[in-house]
Amino acid sequence: MKLSAVLITKNAGPDFRRCLESLAFADEIVILDSGSTDDTLAIAEEAGARVFTSEDWPGFGPQRQRAQEYALGEWVFWVDSDEVVTDELAQSIQAAVVSAPANMVFQLNRLSWFFGRFIRHSGWYPDRIVRLYRRAEYRYDDALVHEKVTCDGARVGSLEGDLLHYTATDFHDYMSKSVRYSDAWAEGRARKGKTATLGSAISHSVGAFLRKYLLQRGFLDGRHGFLLAVFTAHYVFNKYAALWIRSRR
Structure with a gap:
């Protein structure tokens, strides 16, 4: 075979x-x-x-x-x-x-x-x-x-x-997957002893939007490019926020 x-x-x-x-x-x-x-x-x-x-x-x-x-x-x-x-x-x-x-x-x-x-x-x-x-x-x-x-x-x-x-293709499925991935990422980082702050969550989120929309020319994808940059920033914020929450337990 x-x-x-x-x-x-x-x-x-x-x-x-x-x-x-x-x-x-x-x-x-x-x-x-x-x-x-x-x-x-x-x-x-x-x-x-x-x-x-x-x-x-x-x-x-x-x-x-x-x-x-x-x-x-x-x-x-x-x-x-x-x-x-x-x-x-x-x-x-x-x-x-x-x-x-x-x-x-x-x-x-x-x-x-x-x-x-x-x-x-x-x-x-x-x-x-x-x-x-x-x-x-x-x-x-x-x-x-x-x-x-x-x-x-x-x-x-x-x-x-x-x-x-x-x-x-489906908003609910896409956002649910994003949350699952954020939590899995935070778990993996926490296992390695990593921590985060809400400040780092905000700064990484803003940086993700600027990189996606400007540096990676997301604006050329029109309204879809803008929405993708916003969703990317939201996902990055969730990752670091989830890690911060884990470090507070």
Whole structure:
């Protein structure tokens, strides 16, 4: 088996079916679910995926490591349940796994949808992330959130085509995810003995808005760019406020 497409899920959302359909080029689809209560598992089984479940939630990095253990392919391609692989990207992935030498990983460009528009500035595009590597060579780190592939010393190739990321289609889901990520970030920092003040929460929040809207040219994304900069500032404030609250306990 050459290529395993691997996902971690929990109540995958409205784009999950399209996501799985776009992975038809993979030799297998592996899903590790952490307690879905909607139709996620049914959709996964309809698509012919190999589905596994976990009782606890150790954080994003450790959960991805768990999921990788179930894969059988020589190569692992990671995708999230709100992402769709374009035809161009699928062809590029298939070509890469045929001829790539050892110790090589591949990054791709992720194009994100934000409440009615694909964002092409604001630091969101090209959002280059490593998602394809040999299963025996690399894996994810232990970060609870914002996890990354640990591939120090690897050669990094680039794949053609975009991975479409429907990250913001529902306001409630988007804000709920933001709060969960903020809390996970604060927990990870607190474990390392880090603290914060409300002053640092404010200063980091203002800095995040200015960086997103001005330095990363979010204004070129119009009203969506302004809204994204505001939401980014709100998320950053929540991260440091959550860490401050933890330090006050």
